[in-house]
Amino acid sequence: MSFKCAVVGCGGRSGGHADAYRLIKRGKLVACCDLNKKLMDQFAERYQIPGRYTDMMEMIQKERPDVLHIVTPPTVRVGLMRRAMDAGVPGAIVEKPICVGGKDYKELVALEKKSKTKFVVNHQLRHQPRIVEFLDDVAQGKIGQVRFIDASAVFPMAGQGVHVLDLMFAFAGYNPVATVFGASSGYDDIDGHHPTSKTAECLITFANGIRAALQAGKGAPMVDPSAPGWGHKRVAVYGTNGFRYWWMQGWEKSAPSGGTERGVTDYAAVDVQAQAGLTNAMFDWLEDDKKVSPTNLKTSLDQWLVILAGYLSTIESRPVDMPFDPADDLLDQFVKHVRS
């Protein structure tokens, strides 16, 4: 079938979603909307999208899309997701970070439990060809038993830490998290709608014993000195019999005969493939309930709880047993703590 798809929010990131349709066969963009009409018109012109709106509900009612791409700032997403769900939209791809704090996390946990709308969070790195290959290698036991995962980003947690945390969960086989011991410092409100610690580290223990280190912000490894701040996402997974290491511009892996193989990556080219992979995963899930997208809302909320645990761990100077029930105002408590 050909899915009818529509974009909500025609700002900077929306082009990444639209570009992927060059590689997509099962769907097309039929409509878009933004509160800013000029921006919406420019986007619609550029991608030749016929349906043009400044109101999401009007767009949903007139176009009846199968899939929404919600590409708005995180601070306005819960309301949009709730309205999409109430309107019976079958599927929605929602940009990261999925939350901002404890209150919206709890609202989304409640929404996820009752939602018939299938929500996919836009962690497109999970669909990068090299990541997919490495995940297959790990699943096939090519590096033996996974012992340690090291993930980092130089942009803060709410900006890019969430992407590498998603990869960490994938390499840990989506095992539940048992404990989080974190330290964060400073506060940033990126672009006025991504509140987050300036820099944060978490030592994570998964229930199956895998240990992992997550770092986001200043002080995290710079993988390519010429890359901009967002260009330093990386994840390495170490097993009893080898390793796999991915970063945005390249990769390394242990060779079966000993030694290390390595290569370079054209990130911009593979990012479009990754975005198409994520959109296709949404279509797969819509076509078959059993093919749940790996970056589904429930998994992303489990990941967000790790970030909240990092705040709590910093405030109370202790490891946090998972899962836990975060206070609605946990982010405010954290901000107060770092400013005191």
Ligand SMILES: NC(=O)c1ccc[n+]([C@@H]2O[C@H](COP(=O)([O-])OP(=O)(O)OC[C@H]3O[C@@H](n4cnc5c(N)ncnc54)[C@H](O)[C@@H]3O)[C@@H](O)[C@H]2O)c1
């Ligand atoms: N996955 C990635 O690689 C990646 C990369 C960049 C940004 N992002 C994420 O994408 C999201 C959007 O980022 P951006 O840079 O496009 O932001 P932006 O501010 O440039 O664009 C957001 C747009 O949403 C519109 N909007 C807000 N509320 C709306 C509503 N109710 N109805 C319709 N439109 C509405 C705004 O008018 C704006 O044009 C952020 O959460 C960001 O973190 C993800």
